[in-house]
Amino acid sequence: MRDAFIETLCELAAQDPRVVLITGDLGYGVLTKFAERFPNQFVNAGVAEQNMTSIAAGMALSGWRVYTYSIANFPTLRCLEQVRNDICYHDCDVTIVAVGGGFSYGQLGMSHFATEDLAIMRALPNMRVVAPTEKWEAQDLTRELAKTKGPAYLRIDKDTGGVARREGERAVLGKARRVREGADATIIATGAILREALIASERLAAQGVQCRIEAMHTIKPLDEDAIVAAARETGGIVTLEEHSRIGGLKGAVAETLLTHGARVGFFRSVALDDQYPTIVGDQSYLRARYGMDAAAVEAAVMSALSTGAPLTKMAQSA
Amino acid sequence: MPHTEKFDTVALAKRIRLDVIRMTNRGKSSHVGSALSIADIVAALYGAVLDVDPFDPQKPDRDRFLLSKGHAGTAVYAALAETGFFDASLLEQHYQNGSIFSGHVSHKGVPGVELSTGALGHGLNVATGMALAAKRSGEKWRAFALLSDGECDEGSTWEAAMFAAHQKLDNLVAVIDYNKLQSLAPVADTLGLEPFTDKWRAFGWSIEEVDGHNHAQLLSSFERLPFTNGRPSVVIAHTTKGKGVSFMENQVAWHYRTPLGADFDQAIAELEKADA
Numbered sequence: 001m002r003d004a005f006i007e008t009l010c011e012l013a014a015q016d017p018r019v020v021l022i023t024g025d026l027g028y029g030v031l032t033k034f035a036e037r038f039p040n041q042f043v044n045a046g047v048a049e050q051n052m053t054s055i056a057a058g059m060a061l062s063g064w065r066v067y068t069y070s071i072a073n074f075p076t077l078r079c080l081e082q083v084r085n086d087i088c089y090h091d092c093d094v095t096i097v098a099v100g101g102g103f104s105y106g107q108l109g110m111s112h113f114a115t116e117d118l119a120i121m122r123a124l125p126n127m128r129v130v131a132p133t134e135k136w137e138a139q140d141l142t143r144e145l146a147k148t149k150g151p152a153y154l155r156i157d158k159d160t161g162g163v164a165r166r167e168g169e170r171a172v173l174g175k176a177r178r179v180r181e182g183a184d185a186t187i188i189a190t191g192a193i194l195r196e197a198l199i200a201s202e203r204l205a206a207q208g209v210q211c212r213i214e215a216m217h218t219i220k221p222l223d224e225d226a227i228v229a230a231a232r233e234t235g236g237i238v239t240l241e242e243h244s245r246i247g248g249l250k251g252a253v254a255e256t257l258l259t260h261g262a263r264v265g266f267f268r269s270v271a272l273d274d275q276y277p278t279i280v281g282d283q284s285y286l287r288a289r290y291g292m293d294a295a296a297v298e299a300a301v302m303s304a305l306s307t308g309a310p311l312t313k314m315a316q317s318a
Numbered sequence: 319m320p321h322t323e324k325f326d327t328v329a330l331a332k333r334i335r336l337d338v339i340r341m342t343n344r345g346k347s348s349h350v351g352s353a354l355s356i357a358d359i360v361a362a363l364y365g366a367v368l369d370v371d372p373f374d375p376q377k378p379d380r381d382r383f384l385l386s387k388g389h390a391g392t393a394v395y396a397a398l399a400e401t402g403f404f405d406a407s408l409l410e411q412h413y414q415n416g417s418i419f420s421g422h423v424s425h426k427g428v429p430g431v432e433l434s435t436g437a438l439g440h441g442l443n444v445a446t447g448m449a450l451a452a453k454r455s456g457e458k459w460r461a462f463a464l465l466s467d468g469e470c471d472e473g474s475t476w477e478a479a480m481f482a483a484h485q486k487l488d489n490l491v492a493v494i495d496y497n498k499l500q501s502l503a504p505v506a507d508t509l510g511l512e513p514f515t516d517k518w519r520a521f522g523w524s525i526e527e528v529d530g531h532n533h534a535q536l537l538s539s540f541e542r543l544p545f546t547n548g549r550p551s552v553v554i555a556h557t558t559k560g561k562g563v564s565f566m567e568n569q570v571a572w573h574y575r576t577p578l579g580a581d582f583d584q585a586i587a588e589l590e591k592a593d594a
Binding site: 018020040041043045046048050051054055056057058059060061062063064081082085086089090 | 378382425432433434435436437439440443444445446447448449450451452454455461473474477478480481484
């Protein structure tokens, strides 16, 4: 997904000489092409994320379109006040790019797990928050973000959902993308962990349970219509995110349902419990280890359906 | 063209100080000592150095001035009002309910303010980004940041210092209000900065030290910018916190205290008597 993003950024930089990429000394082998091709549009700020972020604001306030680039929590939590005061309050045209969403760097340890970023970034006024589910979606959304000015957070995953673009399909900022049809439950997923929802939906289908899947690549602005529709038209909702259970996709969806008074047959969250993982492993291992894989999604749907009355009917009559 | 109108900077500083006392009195606000400390620096910059236009505050090739020590916002609001960016009567709104003239300087709706600050360790960094933008765009304007000494405790300040020298940003100017008093105690007893000029020199900056209340020294220093081609410049201005009001000078208490009653009357009387 990272290479796909850089490829698109190269297109944008070629079109506009005021597109600039500032890295916090990361991106070995990935940013080299960009740096060689656009030397006037590339800056290495060194290992200094606070300065990188304020410099981004200063360049944006001077008419540049800025992308900051680092991994995991370094361009967000490390320099949160710079993001808040300098970029967001001044409504700067800066896209903060974090490679390594969730457990992308699963073997590197908790310092490199981005598992609270969505909650924290979406709390900031003016900030748009995007976590693409597919490589091609990351490209579409990078172009979409570039169409308008303002702060954005782009969370780039190592994994990818794994479903090719359908004929004519494209990702639109702020609009959920319907990946699968089904009426018994809706799985709303953000980021490449969408893959687990797809696997779970096939297993559930084999048991006669049909799931709608919404790829919720944009956490802010959130597609509230898609969430309310999921509550009204399907048996219930399961949210899926490679992120803490607190304040991310689950929180955003729950807020939407309550705000709109949408009655939902059931509501379950598949996410990281309120804890810091202390063990390491690859992304897929950690998803399983912390109850965020396809089996966990399948179990969430099945337990909700078995404890409830005929939920689909209930939802339809509501 | 440098400035549409050159000001008598000593007279301007006097008006800024009087405004600061009135604003902090009316608003019952703090940081009066910090604002008086920079009145001469701000007067010199807005009165005779910065290429800014009060009738076109957003002109693209203007010099940028960022108050990094945002708590001294009253001095900048006053300087902008006194140089024609907006009507001086608006200063009465400082600190009032519903006002945009916040205690820490804010750009929203205030012509001439480039950056909202208040958290320390941001202004030099944003100014560095602006200076880099000007260089990369081939533009000639300059970026100035006015920092407090206490602000040099912030690691982010030194991140900017290192980066600006590495990028050879000789269109960047830091001015340090070195009044040697911070929030609770003298700088030397809090987190010592000395040898301060050596630190900036070691980071690759070109330095001048001035008396931050001596307009001839300030203007002569600013006239020589950049001090060295290819290097960022820092003016270390030795100042007195609370300058101009005898009982406020060098007193930590006036970082917080509001001039009220007899204090207010005496402050105004002393400032009105001062030369201009």
